[in-house]
Amino acid sequence: MGHRKRLRERLAHDPRQLADYEILEMLLGYVLVRQDTKPLAKALLDEFGSLPGVFAAHPSDLRRIKGFGPKLESFWSLWKETWARMSELPLRSRPQLNTPDAVASMAIARLGTCTREECWVALLDKANGLLSWDRLTQGTVDQTPIYVREVLSRALEHGASSIILVHNHPSGDTHPSRQDEEVTARVCRSARDMGMRVLDHLVVSGNSFFSFQSHGLL
Structure with a gap:
């Protein structure tokens, strides 16, 4: 001692x-x-x-x-959840989320070390202030479903004007798959038909992220 x-x-x-x-x-x-x-x-x-x-x-x-062992694993899970919530807290005051970096820090804290793929959605008001940040789906180690109807239903529920999709790749490779690109295109088309915009789709892994917006994929 x-x-x-x-x-x-x-x-x-x-x-x-x-x-x-x-x-x-x-x-x-x-x-x-x-x-x-x-x-x-x-x-x-x-x-x-x-x-x-x-x-x-x-x-x-x-x-x-x-x-x-198990005691430390439980402690680490608690610490990571605390860190994730602290990273999300500044965005709860509804600042403008105009750049990929503004959401990436929150997304990395929440999803960067997840061992299964999850899809989350950030819903924004007309001034790009955060209305909601919630998990949509949880999948396996290499895929998670993204349902267009569920995304738009959440957006309508919160009266959102814009949408930012986020999911993780536990593999460490942040590059989107063909399926990622196809489902993003479907969400974009459906959102436009309902008067909403998809501002970005981020793929995160570890401390890195890929932005559809920055790579001209929206």
Whole structure:
């Protein structure tokens, strides 16, 4: 316990002086209270390269590290959900979402490390302020359905003027598939017929994203 006390004292004095492995060691120690967590902290950093790499790692990859058990997996899930909600909070004040980057940070926090594909939709008002950010579907490791009728039904329910589609690729490749392009085109056509616009479709994976708008695919 003396070592952890010294770490806490250093944290209180100047957190910037702590090494990355010491920060991770302290976090792990709140879950593994009676265990020396320094070896595990160093093993995680060796495997994933950095603190962001550790926190963005898929659960299946984390489980391969000796000592990373169910308690830590639960803690990591809680931490990621907290981070995702904090990333979404600024957009709840309904700022204008005029660029892919404005939605990408929220999408990456929510979906970047998901192990199954999910489709989410951001619904916007006439000033491009956020009305709703919700999951539409959850699929498998390499596909999730996007139903045009469901997208438009949600948009009408919230009185939305514009739509931004988001889904993830757990594979790590953010490039859209032919099916992604086809369903996006169908949503765009149907939205136009109902007086709405699809502003973008983002494909996210890890800390990266692909924007249909930026690549001229809308």
